[in-house]
Amino acid sequence: MKKFLAISMLSALVLVGCNKAVAPTTTAPVAEKAAVVDANVIANAPAGCPAKTTLNAKSAEAGDVTFPTKNSWFVDSGVGYGSLHFANYDTFSPSDTFADIKGTDVHVYFDLKTKDKSPLKVGTWNYRKDKENNDLSWLNISTEKLSGGVFDDNGKVELTYVGADYVCGKVTSKDSSSSLNGEFIAKYFKPQY
DSSP, X not given: OHHHHXXXXXXXXXXXXXXXXXXXXSOOOOOOOOOOOOTTOOTTOOTTOOSSOOOEEEETTTEEEEOOGGGEEEEEOSTTXXXXXXXXXXXXXXXXXXXXXXXXXXXXXXXXXXXXXXXXXXXXXXXXXXXXXXXXXXXXXXXXXXXXXXXXXXXXXXXXXXXXSEEEEEEEEEOSSEEEEEEEEEEEEOOOO
């Protein structure tokens, strides 16, 4: 009987050992590191638009500022009139473009209009050219302490794309104490009055 009991116990141990789960010997694949994407780059930007705003403003009051794409806006003010706004601070709102500017905040804006009230379209807007239909009436750099224009009779804005999603182009303007230069992709905004 002892022999029978010993064989039974040994058989039970072998069966229990066979039923144990075997730990996997392979390791899970290591996930590849996701590519870091710049929050200021527009993926699949429309033809005629840069993927990123590179507009730079320089003045004694503002310093040297390049504006982020996320704070680049075109505000549609009606047929034939709109303004471009660029801010270096995240509290800027296209529905309240002239809210208080504080500390190191810099706000750049310029107005585009067509004298015949035709819709804005791809083309060139020259500063202070009274005889032209496309009118660039103001190039402004604002800080907490000063709002000043860039007075360059050769200053211009070239629109390369105008759509209901973005307005894109390039601005060049420089006077003896300030400048605005670079490309932009500005989000389209139509105020609800």
